[in-house]
Amino acid sequence: MDTGTHFVMGIAIGGLATLDPAIGEHSVTAQAVLFGAILGQQAPDIDTVLKLRNNAVYIRNHRGITHSIPAVLFWPLLISGFLAIIFPEVNFLHLWMWTFFAVALHVFVDLFNAYGTQAIRPFSSKWVAFGIINTFDPIIFGIHIAGIILWGFGLPPGPTFVAMYIIIVIYYVLRFIERNKVKHSVLKILPDAKKIIISPTLRFHRWRIAILTEKEFIVARSHDRALTILDTFERVPLPESKVLDAAKHDKNLSAFLSFSPVYRFEIKEGKDISEVRFIDLRYRSNGYYPFVAVVHLDKNLNIINSYTGWIFSEEKLRKKLDILPG
Incomplete structure (x- = not known):
């Protein structure tokens, strides 16, 4: 899910946690748990900072190790330990339990996006993606906002968020049913x-x-x-091509191929500059395929420049390639 949805989910988990007597009857623990739930919902996405390096590193690693089984165990300990320093009177066990729930729920809901996660690492590096919920779902986000507003108006948070999550579970089931019906319509x-x-x-x-x-x-x-x-x-198999073989050594193209399961390719061999382009076919938008990998090579098959990521016009792609180093 997106950062905003994870943030409101953290608040909702903090409200839900008030059903726990150790939290509902202890204001310091309740406050710490609210912070723990919010931080727990954000922690697995800390790898978003990899975008500051380049898209290739981000594509290869986003929702990878930070969403793995070891990470799900590590984040709650780190967050709870940090908050225990700030709130020394806190009930550490219950703080850890609810922070763990927040982290685990983050990873769990991310499985239902098309992007998916490597949630079963270290046992497998396979990407798990059910493709049922959009990265940002206005209904899920809106239900959380409604629950938080009702809490603000004085409704008891525990029962309010229990009811909210029952509605969301039903919504997930309906989305799953709808997706299966779409699949059956394709097969017909x-x-x-x-x-x-x-x-x-x-x-x-x-x-x-x-x-x-x-x-x-x-x-x-x-x-x-x-x-x-x-x-x-x-469907054309990859050809025997010295240009393509050289382009495969590029980090951007390599990252694209590690992520994209369905794509087409174009190879344009020129006298001075050759271009290799791979185009992901999953994300067509307004007649354009925005997720690509492009590599330019000189006549000696040295990589001049390259790019992978989301681009919504040829003009912007050219600008990216002009400013990127080889």
């Missing part, structure tokens, strides 16, 4: 589909779809379970 039209990647959007009945058949990549959308095919590309 394309029974030979080998793989179907369904990504949620901000709207309940709208989904982005990338389909792999034996011979084609098909990009589609679903609106009210009606499937519309937007683009079709022939």
